[in-house]
Amino acid sequence: MHKVQALVQEIKKLEDELLLEVEKQQNQFSYTLNEHRVLFDKETQTKHKAEAQNILKYIYEAPIKNILTLPIIWFGLIPALFMDLFASIYQAICFKVYGIPKVNRSDYIVIDRQNLRYLNGIERLNCIYCGYFNGVTSYTQEIAARSEQYWCPIKHAKKTKSTHRHYHTFLEYGDYENYQDKLIKIRKQLELLDK
Helix, strand or coil, rough: HHHHHHHHHHHHHHHHHHHHHHHHHHHHHHHHEEEEEECCCHHHHHHHHHHCCCCCHHHHCHHHHHHHHHHHHHHHHHHHHHHHHHHHHHHHHHHHHHHCCCCCHCCCCCHHHHHHCCCCCCHHHHHHHHHHHHHHHHHHHHHHHHHHHCCEEEEECCCCCCCCHHHHEECCCCCCCCCCHHHHHHHHHCCCCCC
């Protein structure tokens, strides 16, 4: 278990390094973050607008497969809205009862690509959709992960392609001797989240 904790700490260190590199790129592409707003200098804004493709040309040059699949893609907005609403209501009620800290929705749903004026209106709208849909997916995954940690913090016997950030704290599959004692400790770890 000590090796797992060391690896988790190494991953956290690498994530911090990655954030520093992302901040360096802000300078390279002439933008700053002011609260939740992205700001570009005037010269960069002018260059962006000059690069935006005309909407009519964009539609005319779009592959027919892209146009034909648009209704299917945009239909996904309906279940995403319901999932967003359900996840928000679920955690507002259940997490309060269980003593689990709520997931901050705005940490996961980030919509800011509409500020990129080198994208035309259709591209910006598509980027808003993707930011929302993927944000809802991440938001919901974190809520589900905290729920799983509370109710069933046991690793799977079969390796999964992807795991959430809490999974490494779960009990090993088949560890019946430690289940009852460690279940309480693992649940207690939830109370320390976001502190």
